Amino acid sequence: MPVDAVSCHGLKKSYPDVRAVDGLDLDVLAGECFGLLGPNGAGKTTTIEILEGLTRRDAGEVVVLGLTWEDHERELRERIGISLQETQLSEKLTVYETVRLFRSFYRSGPEPDALLRDLSLDEKRNARVGKLSGGQRQRLAAACALAGDPDILFLDEPTTGLDPQSRLQLWDVVARFRAKGGTVLLTTHYMEEAERLCDRIAIVDHGHRIALGTPKELIARLEAPNIIEFTSEPALPADTFEHLAGCHGCTRRGEAWQLRVDSLAEAVPQVIAAVERSGGRLRTLTTHAATLEDLFVSLTGRDLRDA
Amino acid sequence: MPEPVRPAIIELTVTRTKEFLRETEAIFWVFGFPLLLALALGFAFREKAPDRIPVAVAAGPQAAHDLAALRTSPALAPRILTAAAAEDALRHGKVSLIVARTGSLVYRYDPTAPDSRTARREADDALQRAAGRRDAVPAHDESMHEQGARYIDFLIPGLLGMNLMGTGMWGTGFTIANMRMKKLLKRLIATPMRKSEFVLAQFLSRLIFLVVEVTVLVAFGWVVFGVRVNGSIAALALISIVGGYAFSGLGLLTASRARTMEGVSGLMNLIMMPMWLCSGVFFSYERFPAAVQPLIRALPLTILNDALRAVMNDGAPLMHVAPALIYLAAWGVVTFAVALKIFRWM
Numbered sequence: 340m341p342v343d344a345v346s347c348h349g350l351k352k353s354y355p356d357v358r359a360v361d362g363l364d365l366d367v368l369a370g371e372c373f374g375l376l377g378p379n380g381a382g383k384t385t386t387i388e389i390l391e392g393l394t395r396r397d398a399g400e401v402v403v404l405g406l407t408w409e410d411h412e413r414e415l416r417e418r419i420g421i422s423l424q425e426t427q428l429s430e431k432l433t434v435y436e437t438v439r440l441f442r443s444f445y446r447s448g449p450e451p452d453a454l455l456r457d458l459s460l461d462e463k464r465n466a467r468v469g470k471l472s473g474g475q476r477q478r479l480a481a482a483c484a485l486a487g488d489p490d491i492l493f494l495d496e497p498t499t500g501l502d503p504q505s506r507l508q509l510w511d512v513v514a515r516f517r518a519k520g521g522t523v524l525l526t527t528h529y530m531e532e533a534e535r536l537c538d539r540i541a542i543v544d545h546g547h548r549i550a551l552g553t554p555k556e557l558i559a560r561l562e563a564p565n566i567i568e569f570t571s572e573p574a575l576p577a578d579t580f581e582h583l584a585g586c587h588g589c590t591r592r593g594e595a596w597q598l599r600v601d602s603l604a605e606a607v608p609q610v611i612a613a614v615e616r617s618g619g620r621l622r623t624l625t626t627h628a629a630t631l632e633d634l635f636v637s638l639t640g641r642d643l644r645d646a
Numbered sequence: 647m648p649e650p651v652r653p654a655i656i657e658l659t660v661t662r663t664k665e666f667l668r669e670t671e672a673i674f675w676v677f678g679f680p681l682l683l684a685l686a687l688g689f690a691f692r693e694k695a696p697d698r699i700p701v702a703v704a705a706g707p708q709a710a711h712d713l714a715a716l717r718t719s720p721a722l723a724p725r726i727l728t729a730a731a732a733e734d735a736l737r738h739g740k741v742s743l744i745v746a747r748t749g750s751l752v753y754r755y756d757p758t759a760p761d762s763r764t765a766r767r768e769a770d771d772a773l774q775r776a777a778g779r780r781d782a783v784p785a786h787d788e789s790m791h792e793q794g795a796r797y798i799d800f801l802i803p804g805l806l807g808m809n810l811m812g813t814g815m816w817g818t819g820f821t822i823a824n825m826r827m828k829k830l831l832k833r834l835i836a837t838p839m840r841k842s843e844f845v846l847a848q849f850l851s852r853l854i855f856l857v858v859e860v861t862v863l864v865a866f867g868w869v870v871f872g873v874r875v876n877g878s879i880a881a882l883a884l885i886s887i888v889g890g891y892a893f894s895g896l897g898l899l900t901a902s903r904a905r906t907m908e909g910v911s912g913l914m915n916l917i918m919m920p921m922w923l924c925s926g927v928f929f930s931y932e933r934f935p936a937a938v939q940p941l942i943r944a945l946p947l948t949i950l951n952d953a954l955r956a957v958m959n960d961g962a963p964l965m966h967v968a969p970a971l972i973y974l975a976a977w978g979v980v981t982f983a984v985a986l987k988i989f990r991w992m
Contacts, residue, residue: 393836393992416838423836427828431668432661443657444837451651467668487837 343402344369344491344522345390350399352385352546359385361546363399372513372523374537376530376631378641382546383526384424387495390524391421404490417446420489422480424496430469434460437468438482445487458482458512474505481512492516494525498532510536530631542635549638554631561629561637563587563599567606569624570595571614579617583609590636597636599629654839658847663854666817675816676859680809681866684802687928688871691797698723699765702732704746712745715776721768745769802867803954804927809859810886811921811947814893815914817855818848819901823910826901832992845986849894856890857883864958876961885957885967885974889950892974895981896946902985921947946977 345367352360360382367373375383388394390401392408392415401408406415428437438451455461458478463471471479477497484492494513498506513523513536527533533540534554542550542557550557558564563586574594581589585601600606603626614621636642651657666672701716701724703709709726716724724745727735735741736754743765744754751773755762825831834844864882867873875882900917904910924931924938925947934942942948953970956962 391836393832413838416836421833421836423829423833425829426833427830428833429661429665429825429830431665436661436664439651440657440661441837442651443654444834444839446838483833 343367344371345373345401345403345524347386347390347401348399350386350389350401351397352382352389352394353397359546360389360396363543363546363548365390365541365548367522367524368539369522370517370520371538372517372525372536374533374540375524375526375543376528376533376540376635377526377543378528378635381543383528383543384495385546386543387493387524387526391419391493392416393421417487418489419491419493420484420487421493422477422484422495422497424499426480428468428476428479428483430467432468433465434468434471434475434479435464437479438486441483441486448486448488451486454482454485457485457515459508472505474501474508477501477505477509478512481509485516489521491522491524494523496526496528498527498529506532530635534631540631542631542638544635544639550634557631557634558629561587561599561634563601564629565600565603565606565626566629566633567598567600567603567610567624567626568592568595569598569610569614570622571619572622573619575614575617575619580610580613583613588637590640592636592642595623597633599633599637655843655847655850658839658844659850659854662821662847662851665821666851666855672817676809676813676855677862680805680859680863684798684805684863684866685870687801688798691801699743699761699768700725700735700741701743701745701765701769702727702735702741704729704732704744706747708747711776712747712773715772716745716769718776719768719772722765722772724769743769745773798867798871799873799959800930800955801928802863802871802873803958804951806860806863806886806958807889807925807947807951807954808922808927809863810856810889810950811893811918813855813859814852814890815897815900815918817852817897818894819897819910819914820907821848822898822901823904823907826905826990826992827907829992835991841986841989841991845898845982848898849891852890852894853887856886860886873958875958877957878964881957881962881964881967882954884964885950885953885971888971888974888978889946889953892946892950892977892981895978895985899981899985902989905990921945924948926951946974949973 343366346365348364350360350363363382363386375386377383385394389396390403392412403415404418408415432440434455435451438454442448442451452461455464458481460475460478460482463475468476468479481497484494492513498509501509510532513525517523525536537554539551539553540557541548550560552560577589580586580596580598583606585605587599587601589599590597598606598610607624607626610624611621632642698720699722701722703712703716703724703726705726705728713724713726716722729746732741732744736744742755742759742762746752746754753766753769755766757763822831835841860883864875896917897914900913901910904913924934924942925945927947931942931948949970953967956967
């Protein structure tokens with residue numbers, strides 16, 4: 340009986356100044372890595388904290404591991420591991436003391452030293468938390484989340500602000516947790532993180548789910564595997580090129596136009612020709628394979644990063 | 647090397663204690679500050695010959711004679727000044743009294759100033775005796791320097807009470823507010839940790855330091871100033887623990903909602919300041935008007951200070967301070983209960 344690890348329906352949450360979550364549905368399958376992708380302020384953190392039983396919802400249903408927060412809070416706390424977006428663990432304690440403390444809250448779980456080894460923190464065992472780098476702090480946060488040997492790991496923006504190497508190390512932690520059969524629910528505003536780590540992704544914006552699927556399915560929704568981005572002088576209207584053969588749509592991004600096309604080999608010469616025909620001059624032209632970022636742009640007309 | 651992980655209540659208490667020990671500034675405020683205060687005040691108010699009150703004798707034919715008569719009083723420091731200089735000196739508070747002869751003997755002074763009134767009495771006595779007055783009944787003075795009645799004997803229990811209040815409130819309240827600000831409280835309640843154990847650990851860790859700080863201050867008073875504990879050590883320990891518990895509860899309550907360190911600091915000061923001033927830390931609260939006495943006597947620090955003094959100075963038995971213990975324990979129970987009820991974990 341494949342139970343949903345996490346499911347919520349019709350989730351709503353408003354704050355005095357904003358409707359943070361507005362009727363969200365999610366079903367996270369046991370054993371999968373599920374990503375909530377969206378810009379800052381999309382309602383990702385509010386959503387994940389409702390699912391973690393930390394924030395009260397205004398409406399909707401939440402079931403985690405077949406249990407509800409209302410009736411089984413202690414049981415659920417034993418079985419999930421959480422890394423919050425901005426916890427500062429006590430700076431005066433050492434790495435080992437911190438992990439030991441968290442381990443003591445759970446009925447069962449790995450030895451603190453084994454956890455530190457798994458997270459490559461054994462060299463920092465006796466270092467004060469205050470002296471750790473950003474990447475080490477995030478791994479310590481992950482160690483605390485894993486201290487009770489959880490079935491589900493909730494990670495809120497686990498790699499925000501980390502350098503590429505630290506990010507890879509954390510991705511590795513997630514991969515190993517999943518290899519042991521764990522379920523992961525994470526939020527991120529990095530599309531490459533979502534693409535690399537997640538089996539399925541829900542793209543959220545303004546508290547709504549605007550797309551759901553595997554990374555491949557989502558990119559396929561663009562109906563075009565390639566993106567051409569260019570600027571011209573003078574700027575040209577959309578009808579100059581939106582009817583070119585193999586073009587599935589265009590979106591304005593600042594001064595630039597973004598075209599979603601089937602084949603670069605066919606489309607690029609057409610774009611150049613179209614610009615010349617209209618008497619303009621091409622200033623820049625770049626191409627790349629379509630990503631989730633492009634999907635977000637095509638769905639909302641805004642960038643993930645600065646939306 | 648790796649010991650097995652102990653129960654959460656012990657891990658919480660141990661980590662809290664280690665955190666505090668690694669906080670150098672906090673160590674100073676808990677241990678160093680009260681000792682410095684005791685040292686400074688103890689020396690400032692140590693016994694010495696009472697100051698002589700400066701008195702002016704207005705220059706004139708009888709001045710030298712009066713000067714000699716006034717010098718027989720141990721309370722006065724007379725000198726001869728011209729009439730104008732004497733007036734100036736009196737106005738500026740350099741002397742408390744002018745003795746002049748304008749026909750009769752004249753005393754010029756401010757009757758609202760206690761020093762001036764004393765000087766007038768002493769001067770009149772000395773001059774009348776020099777003129778031949780005899781005492782109707784012979785009398786002699788007995789000065790009191792009994793151990794247990796000096797200012798430092800009064801001060802040490804007061805400082806002890808003040809310290810129990812300060813460390814109980816700051817130690818608990820500040821830590822909690824800080825943890826809330828750093829979202830550490832939120833992270834903790836995302837685990838199966840029991841909230842009651844977390845709160846209990848705060849108090850247990852306070853208890854460890856309380857034992858140390860009380861011992862240090864009492865031993866210091868004993869060694870440096872000879873301040874004795876006339877009652878039982880056990881009674882003193884019990885009062886300190888119950889007092890520390892009451893103020894930990896008050897600290898927890900104060901910090902139960904505050905979102906910022908500024909907020910909690912302001913609230914702490916608002917609560918502690920009246921007790922600092924009114925609860926008889928540095929001087930007896932009997933000096934305040936009768937109308938506010940019931941209020942002052944209801945403050946937990948007043949009760950704690952009175953109980954500490956009863957045991958340390960008067961050697962009162964435990965039974966005598968039982969009502970105070972019950973009162974303080976009730977403060978602790980109520981503040982802890984209310985704090986847990988309204989506590990903001992995020």
